[in-house]
């Protein structure tokens with residue numbers, strides 16, 4: 001790949017990120033949750049392994065939100081009218097975000113609940 005093309009791919013990814021952040025409320029909610037979780041990580045001085053779990057969880061939730069938005073927009077482009085397959089595609093995309101968000105929330109609870117309880 002040419003260096004210019006490689007750098008342009010970062011620019012296009014930045015455009016995608018900015019656009020989804022501006023357009024999608026769920027992505028903004030997950031971004032705020034990510035910032036709060038990272039702040040909690042610093043406050044509770046979590047371990048290196050705990051940081052790895054948190055960073056992987058946050059990265060995957062946000063990446064899945066971006067992919068889900070891509071699915072939604074592609075479906076809207078291909079099938080502006082209601083169609084049972086359009087619904088199945090969108091609902092499967094939404095379910096992927098839900099599944100990983102639940103897993104990330106459980107991982108966060110396993111890491112942070114004992115630390116919060118130890119303060120009581």
Ligand SMILES: Nc1ncnc2c1ncn2[C@@H]1O[C@H](COP(=O)(O)OP(=O)(O)OP(=O)(O)O)[C@@H](O)[C@H]1O
Pocket residue numbers: 024072075076079080081082083084086087088090091
């Ligand atoms: N073209 C379509 N055909 C059939 N069902 C659809 C279609 N578009 C959306 N739906 C369904 O309607 C429900 C609500 O969808 P809605 O349009 O509110 O959200 P979305 O398009 O999935 O996401 P967003 O609001 O972020 O664009 C979902 O179950 C979705 O699968």
